Amino acid sequence: MDQQEMKVMTGKRAVEALVKSGMKLGLGTGSTAIHVVRHIGSLLKEGLLQDILAVPTSFQPLIACEEWGIPLYTLNSKEIGGTLDLTIDGADEVDGDNYCVKGGGGALLLEKIVAYASGAYAIVVDETKIVRNLGLRFPVPLEVVPEARITATGALERLGAAVLLREAVRKAGPVITEHGNILLDIRFTNPVDPAALEQDLNRIPGVVENGFFTRLRPKVFIGRSDGTLEIRD
Ligand code: 5RP
Numbered sequence: 001m002d003q004q005e006m007k008v009m010t011g012k013r014a015v016e017a018l019v020k021s022g023m024k025l026g027l028g029t030g031s032t033a034i035h036v037v038r039h040i041g042s043l044l045k046e047g048l049l050q051d052i053l054a055v056p057t058s059f060q061p062l063i064a065c066e067e068w069g070i071p072l073y074t075l076n077s078k079e080i081g082g083t084l085d086l087t088i089d090g091a092d093e094v095d096g097d098n099y100c101v102k103g104g105g106g107a108l109l110l111e112k113i114v115a116y117a118s119g120a121y122a123i124v125v126d127e128t129k130i131v132r133n134l135g136l137r138f139p140v141p142l143e144v145v146p147e148a149r150i151t152a153t154g155a156l157e158r159l160g161a162a163v164l165l166r167e168a169v170r171k172a173g174p175v176i177t178e179h180g181n182i183l184l185d186i187r188f189t190n191p192v193d194p195a196a197l198e199q200d201l202n203r204i205p206g207v208v209e210n211g212f213f214t215r216l217r218p219k220v221f222i223g224r225s226d227g228t229l230e231i232r233d
Pocket of ligand 1: 028029030031032033089090091092101102103104105106107108111
């Protein structure tokens with residue numbers, strides 16, 4: 001299987017294992033999580049699922065829900081009341097504790113709010129995302145208030161991180177998130193403590209949220225190139 005086929009297979013299998021009619025669902029962002037949305041859409045169309053209430057984590061799954069006719073809500077909707085049964089999302093890296101780095105798609109802020117409001121959490125990845133140590137290969141994104149670009153960069157460099165402002169593609173200047181902020185991508189050269197950093201990074205003034213996800217132990221669905229699926233609890 002190539003990487004694209006692994007993503008499709010993993011997304012579909014996670015839906016089949018976890019999603020039940022009537023659920024309030026958080027829907028993640030990215031090229032793997034989108035297959036979760038599409039599969040839910042097609043099961044709804046076939047009548048094999050009913051009464052799904054979906055809370056998307058960015059415009060990408062929101063638009064996919066609109067296209068597939070999946071009923072859309074926000075965490076603040078009366079019907080949702082700030083809690084979800086399950087969220088399924090992708091990740092950029094997953095370590096042996098099922099801690100994750102997320103935000104490669106720039107949606108980490110709402111992804112974290114939605115994940116931490118969910119009774120159950122699942123991650124869908126292909127095998128290339130599994131690492132021994134987070135933050136060494138794939139950068140950890142931070143959503144930062146634009147006015148704090150220089151001060152936050154300095155604070156992060158003092159913590160030993162290399163910092164890169166995420167530049168837009170097909171637009172001059174930085175990526176501006178769906179919440180009006182910039183993204184600083186940071187990378188470490190030595191192994192770090194992701195659980196401690198998840199808390200510490202948010203203490204830097206102007207940092208709205210960071211891409212370490214360590215407070216939930218998700219069920220991780222890992223698609224492999226030989227066509228098999230590993231489920232890690
Ligand atoms: C978006 C995310 C994505 O889930 C993460 O970047 C993985 O995306 P993909 O499945 O396309 O590799 O965190 O903010």
